[in-house]
Amino acid sequence: MANLHWLANPGRFLRISNAVVPYLAGLTVVLLAYGLWRGLTAPHDATQGAPATIMYMHVPSAIMSMTVYGGMAVASAVALIWKHPLADIAAKSSALIGAGFTATCLISGSMWGRPTWGTYWAWDARLTSELVLFFVYLGYIAIWQAIEDPQRAGRAAAILALAGSVNLPIIHYSVEWWNTLHQPAGLLQGKTDPVLAVPLLTLLAAFFCFYVTVLLLRMEREIVGRKIRQLRLLQAQA
Amino acid sequence: MSRFSAVVARDVRLALRQGGGSYWTLMFFILTVTLFPLGVGPDLALLSRIGSGVLWVVALLAALLSLDRLFQADYEDGSLELLALAPLPLELTVLAKVLAHWLTTGLPVTLLAPLMGAMLAIEPAAYPTLMVAMLLGTPVLSLVGSIGAALTVGIRRGGVLLSLLVMPLYVPALIFGALAVEATLEGLSPRPHLLLLGADLLVALALTPWGAAAALRLNLE
Amino acid sequence: MSRFSAVVARDVRLALRQGGGSYWTLMFFILTVTLFPLGVGPDLALLSRIGSGVLWVVALLAALLSLDRLFQADYEDGSLELLALAPLPLELTVLAKVLAHWLTTGLPVTLLAPLMGAMLAIEPAAYPTLMVAMLLGTPVLSLVGSIGAALTVGIRRGGVLLSLLVMPLYVPALIFGALAVEATLEGLSPRPHLLLLGADLLVALALTPWGAAAALRLNLE
Amino acid sequence: MRWADSARVRRVVLQIHQMPDTFAATGLACIRGERIVFEHLDFEVAAGGALLLRGPNGAGKSTLLRLCAAFLQPAAGELTWNGRPIQADLDDHRNRLAWVGHLDAVKPAFTVEDNIAFWAALAPPRPMTLTPSEYLQPMGLAHLADLPAAYLSAGQRRRLNLSRLAVAAGSLWLLDEPTSSLDDASTNALMTMIEIHRDAGGMAVIATHQDLPLENARTLRIGAP
Amino acid sequence: MRWADSARVRRVVLQIHQMPDTFAATGLACIRGERIVFEHLDFEVAAGGALLLRGPNGAGKSTLLRLCAAFLQPAAGELTWNGRPIQADLDDHRNRLAWVGHLDAVKPAFTVEDNIAFWAALAPPRPMTLTPSEYLQPMGLAHLADLPAAYLSAGQRRRLNLSRLAVAAGSLWLLDEPTSSLDDASTNALMTMIEIHRDAGGMAVIATHQDLPLENARTLRIGAP
Numbered sequence A: 001m002a003n004l005h006w007l008a009n010p011g012r013f014l015r016i017s018n019a020v021v022p023y024l025a026g027l028t029v030v031l032l033a034y035g036l037w038r039g040l041t042a043p044h045d046a047t048q049g050a051p052a053t054i055m056y057m058h059v060p061s062a063i064m065s066m067t068v069y070g071g072m073a074v075a076s077a078v079a080l081i082w083k084h085p086l087a088d089i090a091a092k093s094s095a096l097i098g099a100g101f102t103a104t105c106l107i108s109g110s111m112w113g114r115p116t117w118g119t120y121w122a123w124d125a126r127l128t129s130e131l132v133l134f135f136v137y138l139g140y141i142a143i144w145q146a147i148e149d150p151q152r153a154g155r156a157a158a159i160l161a162l163a164g165s166v167n168l169p170i171i172h173y174s175v176e177w178w179n180t181l182h183q184p185a186g187l188l189q190g191k192t193d194p195v196l197a198v199p200l201l202t203l204l205a206a207f208f209c210f211y212v213t214v215l216l217l218r219m220e221r222e223i224v225g226r227k228i229r230q231l232r233l234l235q236a237q238a
Numbered sequence B, C: 001m002s003r004f005s006a007v008v009a010r011d012v013r014l015a016l017r018q019g020g021g022s023y024w025t026l027m028f029f030i031l032t033v034t035l036f037p038l039g040v041g042p043d044l045a046l047l048s049r050i051g052s053g054v055l056w057v058v059a060l061l062a063a064l065l066s067l068d069r070l071f072q073a074d075y076e077d078g079s080l081e082l083l084a085l086a087p088l089p090l091e092l093t094v095l096a097k098v099l100a101h102w103l104t105t106g107l108p109v110t111l112l113a114p115l116m117g118a119m120l121a122i123e124p125a126a127y128p129t130l131m132v133a134m135l136l137g138t139p140v141l142s143l144v145g146s147i148g149a150a151l152t153v154g155i156r157r158g159g160v161l162l163s164l165l166v167m168p169l170y171v172p173a174l175i176f177g178a179l180a181v182e183a184t185l186e187g188l189s190p191r192p193h194l195l196l197l198g199a200d201l202l203v204a205l206a207l208t209p210w211g212a213a214a215a216l217r218l219n220l221e
Numbered sequence D, E: 001m002r003w004a005d006s007a008r009v010r011r012v013v014l015q016i017h018q019m020p021d022t023f024a025a026t027g028l029a030c031i032r033g034e035r036i037v038f039e040h041l042d043f044e045v046a047a048g049g050a051l052l053l054r055g056p057n058g059a060g061k062s063t064l065l066r067l068c069a070a071f072l073q074p075a076a077g078e079l080t081w082n083g084r085p086i087q088a089d090l091d092d093h094r095n096r097l098a099w100v101g102h103l104d105a106v107k108p109a110f111t112v113e114d115n116i117a118f119w120a121a122l123a124p125p126r127p128m129t130l131t132p133s134e135y136l137q138p139m140g141l142a143h144l145a146d147l148p149a150a151y152l153s154a155g156q157r158r159r160l161n162l163s164r165l166a167v168a169a170g171s172l173w174l175l176d177e178p179t180s181s182l183d184d185a186s187t188n189a190l191m192t193m194i195e196i197h198r199d200a201g202g203m204a205v206i207a208t209h210q211d212l213p214l215e216n217a218r219t220l221r222i223g224a225p
Ligand code: HEM
Pocket: A058, A059, A062, A063, A105, A106, A107, A108, A109, A110, A112, A113, A114, A116, A117, A120, A126, A127, A128, A130, A131, A171, A172, A173, A182, A183, A184, A185, A186, A187, A188
């Protein structure tokens, strides 16, 4: 009976997560504050002027939108192969956060695009593939909603997440494969001026901590929600 | 009346619960509109010229994609027999189901049209006409489609022929809808086109429930 | 092998008998392509610029329209359980069904492309590229679509959800396919795009049967 | 049955016209798929009566039930209610029917209670009605009210379908193999429902392959195919 | 039965491994919809044996059959064939199965014969096979071979589905309420098929609510829900 209960393991997770979350939240705030301070006091890019501050929103959220999806894909693979229930829950809980980062990237990008390119939106390869990523996130969320049984929904969603991961290299390399309006990658290859790179990397770390914090909170909620659901079903059957 | 609204409410709830409803129709709409620039190329001037045509084609598709299950699900699980025996006349049941279909597909698509128009670089001056045209045109799609859905609900005897009958029935709505927007863009009055669209709606409203109900009865034999 | 062809033959016969997918899809293809000039206006220069993109988008939508019944009918009447128990590995069964789907939708659409191209005033010089691209691209549509169809098989009214899941995965095929034709029209070599399309096909061929089979198994639980 | 003991519930089930109705067929014939399924069929069911349709597979039992519900029209002969052809006042006829076919008319996305509530909202007007969860009692589904119907077993789905009988409260029940998939307790519950219905002057036409323990039921044998 | 008298036909049905197979479950438990359906279930079926699954609606009979067919995996415990877990050689296990579920797997657009011919083409390799119309004989459908399956009655569809049993010729038959909608003659025909199958060393696991006249059948009661 005890080993039958698949929530036994998540129970341990709940304890650990409860202990870690406050520290992570604190770290997020500290990193965010430092990154913003460095960023906003840094000399503005000569060619782009003030709108370039949107960069501090845009670049970290763009990178996070892909990182979160990558994490989701890995968690999905783990869930499919080793059937670890926490991997399932982690992937599910990531999706909305990832969609949020993607939306932030899209919105901040188009706000930035107006002054620099003269248009909010263009059907440029990178912009379009990022939009497609947003749809993949939504499809992933949709399939979770559409299938009642969480076990089955989890596996269906995992298959979808893996299939959708083909989009990640397309987003990243789109600037190299097609000539586009958009900037090529430089930040993570160390090609960027440290004046910009330090605040950007700090903010990226802040966004990452934010992601992990919210992820843990959402996972906790999901686990508790499933427990309640299970109790309801047991009650209904009694 | 309360029976009518019970059917509407049920179908809307089913659409929302089963992930076939408005939210996802909207996503489908946005997605398809996204595909056109990918296929056609990113030239905004070009896009703005074909924009309203694209919007209409996509609205039609959104309706079509969800229409084929309008009666099919109820037929396959036996609910349709019970609906046919219920005190609500089958014509009104059809109307209720069509209304629910429109509420979860046509209406959201209409409300979203300006946003999609912006992505396709349609001139904002055309938005009011576009929305009025869609408000008149999308119910026609649901209504006319219901005949096709009713005819093809059974063993799909002659389903081919019958769906061919329905597609051309969509043509007037499409043409008038696209013409109305075009007229506005050229500075002409869209009124005549909108009136024709309205007439199309009235005719559909008056005739299709009878047709669809008769087709359903045939399939329940 | 004979089991594989038995499944292909059955699905093709079902599609032809029931008129469920193929004719309807073809007619849809022709009608939509025909209607496009009506919505966009009769300007031939404009049409020829958007022609190949429109063809691709419509081919893609035509595939989508017929996909939602790929496994649904077999699931609902219990055939899918038996197919899963049969000696033919489920991955091959999926491949057979995808092949049948392609034979009744993608292939006819490809063969029809020059005719449709003529209606859309695409330059005849681009026809060979268009056809090769479609020959490589339409199987991708069927293959990738099978994953979506398998995932949504237990969900009634899965049609719209299916398109939401599948369309983002169609984007690469659409982009390469449209770019190949465009390159030809601009006097460039379509080779790189066709190669990428071929690579897309190979990847889809290698991976999607596994994904779809896994999705089907979980829906049979 | 606890359910039938409740006076309030019993009154709802018993609210059937207390006049001596008769439902009859004379010289009925039916053609389906260009083939005569049966001909020269006569029967009569009086108030409180039950007619069991028996016969081999393909004999035409389900077809006869569909004729009774006016889904189909007879090729010859006539169905009458108190002597008047049912075609004469089809709406009245439909209002007095309760139909349970082969298919269960269950929406997996809704809960058990929502399923029955919809049919209750759509039912013909009756002097008295019950709450959805009360309708679930006769077939013993009340404890599953909040379960999504997707989780029901085959027999539970059938029971949910049969629960509609209490909702319709019509005077003529048309049941096509109602006991398929039912366990013994549910079969008994169904028999109780039918007997209460008959006591109140209702009638039932039931196609079945099993021997149902109904009192004073007449049997109509439909010929070999 | 005329059908079973034909020596050729009989040989096809009897072509099952003549070794003393056993199919067994130990400590089986199943979770569906996050709920334990049953636990601690044990049974053993020997060659020639039959196991009847009985129990109220929702007890888990169909679920147990799906476990036996490996559609589902047990939350605990194991199913074994001759002592080896079935998960170890899933393909072998599938090849020895014949499955008849709730649904009839009949394509209305095809004729009766085309329906069975497809499943025959897909069946596991056997030393001997019959023609499609011979497969229709045991359940008495041969005279309907050319009829579109859309015209079949409920019982006839069920019989078409049961005809697949002769096609599969597997050694383990899993039948979920096989007699629902069957008339008496067809029920007898099915029992004859099952007995011939068992005589040849085959085994059957059958979920049912009726008392089936099978000799030496063991009964497994699955608890109240
Ligand atoms: C809606 C419009 C936009 C979208 C969807 C978008 C999307 C993206 C994405 C997905 C990345 C991450 C790429 C990767 O890590 O491989 C990125 C990075 C970046 N974007 Fe944008 N972007 C948009 C507009 C803009 C604009 C207008 C600018 C400035 C002119 C801009 C400048 C940058 C920069 C500098 C990076 C960092 C590149 C690096 O060093 O890694 N973006 N964007």
